[in-house]
Amino acid sequence: MSRLGLLGKNIAYSFSKNYFTAKFEAEQLAYTYENFDIEEISEFPKLLHDNPNIFGLNVTIPYKEEVIAYLNHIDKKANKIGAVNTITIDSNGILKGFNTDCYGFKKSIKPLLEKHHNKALILGTGGASKAIAYTLKKLKIKFDYVSRTPKSTNKFTYDSLTIDDIKNYNIIINCSPVGTHPNVNSCPNIPYEGITDKHLLYDLIYNPEETKFLKLGKMKGATICNGLKMLEFQAEKAWRIWNSSK
Template identity: 45%
Template sequence: MKQYGLIGKQLSHSFSKLYFDKKIKEECIQDVSYHLFPMDSLEEFHAFIQKNKNIQGLNVTIPYKTEIIKYLDKIDAVAKKINAVNVIQILRKKNTYVCYGYNTDAIGFENVLKKYDASFLKSAIVLGTGGAAKAVAYVLQQRNIPFRFVSRQPTNNNSLSYCSLNQDMIFKTTLIINCTPLGMYPSIDTFPEIPYHAINNQHLLIDLVYNPIETLFLKKGKTQGATIENGYQMLCFQAEAAWKIWNADNITL
């Protein structure tokens, strides 16, 4: 039986297994299963792959999307530009295997943005600098949407601290994306500390978190009149792209 799954830490928040279990059942896909594989450290990655010989592909989530790269044999051009991987294809032959890395988060986020009017896509603030934030930034760059990162520890001229993010910056920005785990189950009482009072009906707030359906970040934005979207549609788009990779007849790298 072919196996696929998700690696990361604290996977109880994830809808990935529910999504793929439903897909496998509804499409009557035979001899395939999807599992959650919590990992305390990626040092166990190769031993895990060697032991579980039926695994053909993996999704990667927090906090391993960047760290996983050094454990892979090859990554595709987009994942290399983003410097983050959220999908792994594992090709096996006898007692050997090769791990290929891809990024479908960018595909997911691009498809989400397609739904929205250009008035929301003039400029952006990206909260967080992890693997998901890198994929979001890649899409914004491809669309020529100017943006700034906001981080607890700014590292370059394109990143701000939360203390530096003021009312005027929020007011002049139309798109705010939360790429941090703040608000994710079970820490549902947490949220990014930004000037929510400066948000209005000209803003689009996207939270990559999808559990709960409406985080405090989104609730606070909605109270101010903003259009809001959680991360579920992005999950679906990136998951379908991952499935195509896992089941492709060949790989182009």
């Protein structure tokens, strides 16, 4: 039985495990997919040592950036992004990192984009946000980051955002975990009063299906989208990478 899995922290909710388990059962494939939940990235080498028959992994919060130090190779796109969410492991134990988040995001947002969608705010600065920024560059959409604390790379903090700022950015993408189940009454602290029916609100969260962030946008007439399609697209891309590397 060939083994695949998800590397992360507090990942009992895992989309990936349910998705791939259902896929393998439906297609009668002799694979298993497991959650590998570790407290610190320093535990990663031991995990690999104890599980020598794993040939591929997905990577999620909070290790998309930290895992890079443990890889033997990283593909060009993942290197440019600075984050990895897919790993192949060959028969010699050589680890190579890829990023399929950018592919999933592009495939899921492109059908929603209209001509006036030309400027985006990225809420959050973690590993997932890096793939989003890379994709927006490829789509020639200008963007700025919003973070909790001032940084040289970020134009805004949540405290500094104004209604006029929100009006000026017609795409808002939540890359933070704020609003994830079970904290469904939470949402990023932005001036929702500035959102209009010309806005597109995209939330990488998929559980709940409609976060408070999306609900508040919907109330203003904005187009909304959760992260489920992105996850499905990136998962299938990861599956193709694992199989082409075998």
